[in-house]
Amino acid sequence: MAQKIKLSTIADALKVSTATVSLALRDSPLVADQTRDKIKEHARAIGYIYNRRAASLRTSRSGIVGVVVHDIMNPFFAEILRAIEGELDRSGQTFILSNHYDQVEKQRTFIETVLQLGGDGVIMSPAIGTPAADIRMAEDNGLPVVLIARTVQDANVPVFRGDDAYGIGLATNHLISLGHTRIAMVGGTDQTSTGRDRYEGYLHAMQKAGLDAKPEWRIPGPRTKQAGFDAAPQFLALKDHPTAAVCWNDLCAIGMMNGIARAGLVAGVDISVTGYDDLEEAAIATPALTTVWNGQREVGQRAARALLDQLNGADTHARQELIKPELRIRQSTSIPKER
Amino acid sequence: MAQKIKLSTIADALKVSTATVSLALRDSPLVADQTRDKIKEHARAIGYIYNRRAASLRTSRSGIVGVVVHDIMNPFFAEILRAIEGELDRSGQTFILSNHYDQVEKQRTFIETVLQLGGDGVIMSPAIGTPAADIRMAEDNGLPVVLIARTVQDANVPVFRGDDAYGIGLATNHLISLGHTRIAMVGGTDQTSTGRDRYEGYLHAMQKAGLDAKPEWRIPGPRTKQAGFDAAPQFLALKDHPTAAVCWNDLCAIGMMNGIARAGLVAGVDISVTGYDDLEEAAIATPALTTVWNGQREVGQRAARALLDQLNGADTHARQELIKPELRIRQSTSIPKER
DNA sequence: CTGAAAGCGCTTACAG
DNA sequence: CTGAAAGCGCTTACAG
Structure with missing residues (x-):
């Protein structure tokens, strides 16, 4: 050198x-x-x-955007990230990425790092339990924040996510219209807005149809393929043998379908299963998964654009943009079959 | 503010x-x-x-490491990235991440960005067609490079990857020992060292067993679930009806198993399928996938450590470290069944 | 143990 | 259209 x-x-x-x-x-x-x-x-x-460090020291604009999500290994976030990357690339912004694994502490460290590097902004899917103060801290130090996928109470910043209550209603109503009356809800946690909204939406749809949503029919927790797989026996042993499962996301649904197959039953024939997100692999799962399109690309694009607009001086007032989900009917749902 | x-x-x-x-x-x-x-x-x-920019301008050490891979949405890379993240975190290094999607140009832009930010080093899975000059350029500008997963001819830098020829031999020999004689190889491209090495390893194993590896039995290309899914009909229509498929990676294998199921056949019963990588989901696929553990975590950890050691002044001579793969026998392989 | 001063490599008014 | 000079916020010899 x-x-x-x-x-x-x-x-x-x-x-x-x-x-x-x-x-x-x-x-x-x-x-x-x-x-x-x-x-x-x-x-x-x-x-x-x-030398961008020197330039940015002078101009106080770094061209760096921080992105922090639960886990990039999760295809749901990976799909969002791709969209964000596309937008940022086009504006010549570099992004630094981190997983917080739902640890508030790790997320805080990351925000701190972005501040130290003089980042221009942060896009984040907030960790469970994120206090509004953490977001305010970033903003107070001149770091604009945009949220994706989840909301934080009292954080006065733009949020881009799907309309969860509405979306899960689409899946639930689809099963009801097929004739199912005993429908379980598998996966998701009450600790996130997403988890609460989807459970509420399921309950609401059941009630509206005059169906009983027994508390025992809720299997909270699973959000991954592995967890969905592990939950299959539990689902199959449920009281009154529900004929269908509304899963919290595609990963849980695909895992559970695999678990159902292991038990010698066939998803889409013996048991109806719905997913949520419409990941790329939902269509090629066996059976192809009936699910709810959740607009990952939309979320990523809009969030990135909102941030870029803000950096360019636009008045991005704190708004909540709900992407309207859409039902995707495939092979994993059919008319109920008694066991 | x-x-x-x-x-x-x-x-x-x-x-x-x-x-x-x-x-x-x-x-x-x-x-x-x-x-x-x-x-x-x-x-x-x-x-x-x-203010790290100011500090780094003075010290010429930024605490930033660049990581660039084909696609973080690919669980293979995602698993490596997690390991890298763990190591870098522990040393207080921040990493910036990029996908190059096998575009040399995009990869070059990324290296340029890391240089501009005064990055301390780069870990990369080189894009197809990466010239050694691109790597030399980084090193000439004081940016140490460590390669993962793939090699670049004449690039005199450390490489961490699995022993592909050996690993694919494990899978092929496993099928041979079950009694298969007509074995196809599905997926992978000759444009990467990984693709070449695995195909060679397959050929070698077949020859050593005195079996004929017909050129028609090679279906090159697929590296994703979707592509593996799409390749299933092509495989099933193959001349002389091979009874088994050695797939280039787990994604291709899982996709193909789904495709086989769509055709009304059962992987692990009618057709034996092996994967490669042992992704987390290989074990919960239906049927559970027989595959080759490829040490993603090892690769990521060692690569990150090698880079960190180098940053701390250790003399990391350009070495190639091959992780020894291991066979994982599950349900997707069995004795041959004639169709 | 503490301080004064130079310098990292840029950009930005300000002159001309 | 071009140049001289100050300054972004740190760290690092060097004195004391």
Whole structure:
């Protein structure tokens, strides 16, 4: 590694000032075309690398956006992240990513890091138990925050997520219309807005149809394939043998379908199962999963755009945008079959 | 957002110099205990945020590590990333992440970004067609590179990956020992070292057993669930009806098992299928997938540690570390059944 | 143990 | 259209 090349290296070689070089490299109209071309050409030739730390120290804009979610291994978040990446890329923003695994402490550390790096903003799916104060802390230090997927009480920032109560209603009503009367709800936790909203939505749909949603029919917890798989025996042993399961998400549903298969039953024939999210793999699961499209791409795109708009000075008032979910009927649901 | 709080804010308030504050905050033994405590206490009280850009401009160490892989949505990489994250976290390093989707150009842009941010190093699974020059460019600019999963010809840097030829041999030999003689290989591309090595390993195992590996039995391409799913009809229509498929990875295998189920056949009974990687979900697939453990966690941990060691001045000579894969026998393989 | 001063590599008014 | 100079917020020799 030779001598570090900086603006002044170019300036000296070309007998101009660093100010001119700086402006030229950023295509300022203040610089004569000829001068600019000469400078850019030389910079490329000697392999100059722009030092963003120095620039950002001066301008206090870093081009960095922090993104923190529960777990990027979860395809639900991965799909959102892809959309965010696409948007940020297009604006030349770099993003730093972290999982918080629903640990408030880890999330706090991450926000701190973004602040230290002079980040321009943060997009986050808040960890369970995130206090509004954590979000206010970021904003007080000039770091705008945008929430995705989950809400935080009293945090006065934009939120982008699906309409959970409505969406789970679509799935529940679909099963009811097929003739199911004993429908269980599997997965999700009351500790998140998403978990509460979906359970409420299920209860509401059942009540509206005049059906009894027995408390025993709720199996809370599962949010992963493994957990859904493990919950299958529990579901099958449920009192009064429900003929259908509304699952909290696709992962839980796919896992449970695998668990049902292990028990010698066939999902979509013996037991109807619905998912939630419409992950890419929902369509190729066996059987193909009836689920609710939850607009991951929409959420990611809109959240990123909202943040970018805000960075560009737009007045992004704290708004809550609910994406309208849509039912996707496939093979995992059918008319009830008594066991 | 009030007045920006910086070192000198604290220094002024406490009638000490910024040098003392700087040293105190970093727990230098040069500072008297009393002074240090007073400074740290005050810093916390007024909500001081350390400006890493400024510090790193001075020290030329940023605490940032770049990580770039094909696609974080791919659980194979996601599992590696988790391990990397764990290691970096422990050393207080932040990582910025990017997908290159096998586009050399996107990968180059990312390396450029890491350089601009003054990153301390890069861990990458090189995109198809990565020229050694791209890696040399990073190193020439003081950015150490560590490769994972794939090799780049003539790039003189550490590589951590599984022993592909050996691993695929385990799967192939397992099928042979069950009595299969017509075994196809599905998925993977010749454009990566991984793809070539696994195909070679399969050929080698077949030859060693005196079996004919017909070129038609190779279905190149699939690396995702969707692609594996789509390849199922093609496999089932193969000349001489192979009774088993060695798949290039778990995703392809799981997708293909779903495709086989759609065709009314049962994987693990009518057709034997092996995967590769032993992703978390391999064990809960239906049927549970016989596969080859590929040490994702090992790869991630060792790669991260190698980089950290290098940052701490260790002489990390360019070495290639092959993790020894292990066979995991489950339900998707059985004795051959003629169709 | 503490302080004064220089410098990391940029950008931005301000002159000319 | 171009240049000289100050300053972003730290850290690091160097004195004392």
